[in-house]
Amino acid sequence: MTGHFGSGKTEFAVSLAFALAKQKGSEPGCMKESSLALVDLDIENPYFRSRERQTELNAAGIAVYSDPYDGKNASELQVISASILAPIQNEDCRVIADCGGDQAGARILNQFSRHFKNDYQLLSVVNCRRPGTDTVEKALQQIEDAQAVTGLSVTGLISNAHMIRYTTAEDVLEGWSFTKQVSERSGIPALAACAMDTAADELERRIAAGEEMLSVSEIFRIGMYMRDSYLDKKV
Numbered sequence: 001m002t003g004h005f006g007s008g009k010t011e012f013a014v015s016l017a018f019a020l021a022k023q024k025g026s027e028p029g030c031m032k033e034s035s036l037a038l039v040d041l042d043i044e045n046p047y048f049r050s051r052e053r054q055t056e057l058n059a060a061g062i063a064v065y066s067d068p069y070d071g072k073n074a075s076e077l078q079v080i081s082a083s084i085l086a087p088i089q090n091e092d093c094r095v096i097a098d099c100g101g102d103q104a105g106a107r108i109l110n111q112f113s114r115h116f117k118n119d120y121q122l123l124s125v126v127n128c129r130r131p132g133t134d135t136v137e138k139a140l141q142q143i144e145d146a147q148a149v150t151g152l153s154v155t156g157l158i159s160n161a162h163m164i165r166y167t168t169a170e171d172v173l174e175g176w177s178f179t180k181q182v183s184e185r186s187g188i189p190a191l192a193a194c195a196m197d198t199a200a201d202e203l204e205r206r207i208a209a210g211e212e213m214l215s216v217s218e219i220f221r222i223g224m225y226m227r228d229s230y231l232d233k234k235v
Contacts, residue, residue: 003125
């Protein structure tokens with residue numbers, strides 16, 4: 001996952017990990033023999049840290065790799081553990097990598113890309129609510145910058161326009177329309193629009209009523225796993 005600072009990469013990465021864990025083994029031919037890991041590579045001015053949800057992720061069968069202290073050190077050390085290579089080099093493991101924002105955060109992928117063997121998806125989370133990506137031109141530049149520093153190609157766009165818990169179906173649709181414009185200009189497919197359950201339920205009702213918008217399969221139900229660990233943390 002790459003994207004602008006604060007675009008929602010970590011929330012999406014954690015939500016995707018939980019979604020894949022539920023899917024694992026539940027459908028014919030789907031990940032039956034594969035393990036699942038989340039790699040926290042976000043060490044460049046991180047707002048949220050996926051490793052802070054390590055207990056819940058582990059309980060869902062998701063291995064978490066982060067710093068040398070196994071996520072138990074609360075310091076701001078910008079280091080990662082050498083153990084991160086274990087899932088990346090394991091061909092039977094599906095790995096979700098939560099990277100930092102912009103060029104500086106994405107650059108860390110350089111030291112691992114030789115292990116990808118062109119078998120990867122580099123997803124860019126597009127949030128039109130962020131000042132750094134609030135125009136199509138800015139969003140395109142962010143994607144170009146990520147590709148330039150990593151030497152990898154962005155393969156899909158994830159729309160994540162939100163107003164946190166106040167996100168409406170209209171907010172999701174506005175973000176999806178914006179991301180589709182980025183898709184048309186870049187040639188990179190728009191894969192999904194993130195929506196919390198309330199907005200997702202409303203969208204599905206409207207789709208069932210015949211309104212033309214996005215399809216049900218393009219809605220990704222995103223959680224709010226990280227809020228308590230940062231802005232809503234009680235002191």
